Amino acid sequence: MTETLRFDNAPPAGTAKAADLSAVLYREYALLARNRVYLILGLTPMLVYLLLVNTSLSNLVTVVGYRGVEVRFAVFLLPMTLAMSVVSAAGTSSMALFQEELSGVATQLWSYPLRRSRFLLGKVIAGVSLVLAQSLLGLGVAVLIFDFPFDLxxxxxxxxxxxxxxxxxxGLYLAVAITITDFQAFMVLSNVSIPVLVFSAPSLYTVDSMPTVLQWVAAVNPLTYAINGMRDAALFGFADAWGNMLVLVVMAVVGYTVGGRGLLNRARNI
Incomplete structure (x- = not known):
């Protein structure tokens, strides 16, 4: 007579399926939080510009004319500082993909009966929350140092x-990390992209004061829409910022579509 194996302590199927997302989130947060080198690299540029450049230039340039109103330079510069934090943290989050590949963890993950949709969702939630947490930290430091005249x-x-x-x-850095398979190439691109994106966007200056060539570059620079969106929303409200916000939504959809498909295709090939 053939005996049937029974696992009395095995969790129900529904519970096991619900637990995989929490397990992925726990792992992603641990992976991102324990790598202090990447966290320092992500925080340093934002804090340097906030504490040194912003305070120094605010004493040199007190007021900036922006869309017909006079804006204090510290207020004008805040979106640039936050945008720099976003770019740095997004690059840090995407580097986790290469850590998984180099350490062999990716092979172990996909050898486990883990739903790919939950793995992708966990990466998105963990990555975005890291970017937001780092940016909100910078915003909190800025509020302590400067006085911002924003209403509710x-x-x-x-x-x-x-x-x-x-x-x-x-989403964009996730798509780039999936497309570029060489870790060193991604490291170079990630670090070089920060100053290129920041200084070819209307960060320290208005679009009208930029040379014509840089105005063309700014028009295709994704950071332009992040900076203008934050600046217009803070100074004038949602009605003046919805166009830039719409561009950011489209960028997010494209980035996660390309990055998500690439990530799932890479998992199938392991």
Missing amino acids: EGWLGLLTALTLAALAFN
Whole structure:
């Protein structure tokens, strides 16, 4: 007579399926939080510009004319500082993919009966939350140092645009990390992209004051829409920022579509 194996302690199927997302989130947060080198690299540029460049230039340039209103330079510069934090944190989050590949963890993960949709969702949630947490930290430090004249709608608009920027750039860097398979090439691209994106966008200056060639570059620079979206939402409200926010939404959809498909295809080939 053939005996049937029974596992009395095995969790129900529904419970096991619900637990895989929490397990992926726990692993992703541990992976991102324990790598102090990447966290320092992500925080340093933002804090340097916030504490040194912003304070120094605010004493040199007190007021900037922006869309017909006079804006204090510290207020004008805040979206650039937050955008730099978003880009740095998005690059840090995407580097986790290469850690998994180099350490062999990716092979172990996909050898386990883990739903690919939950793995992808866990990566998206963990990556975006890291970007937002780092950016909100910078915003908190800025609030302690500077006085911002935003009303309730301005603060809500700024946080909404910041969230959309985090989604957009986390998706774009995820797509780039999936497309580029060489870790060193991605490291170079990630570090070089920060100053290129920041200084070819209307970060320290308005679009009208930029040379014509840089105005063309700014028009295709994704960071332009993040900076303008946060700046317009904070100063003028949602009605003046919805166009830039819409561009960020499209960027997020494209980035996660390309990155998600590439990630799932890579998993099938392991």
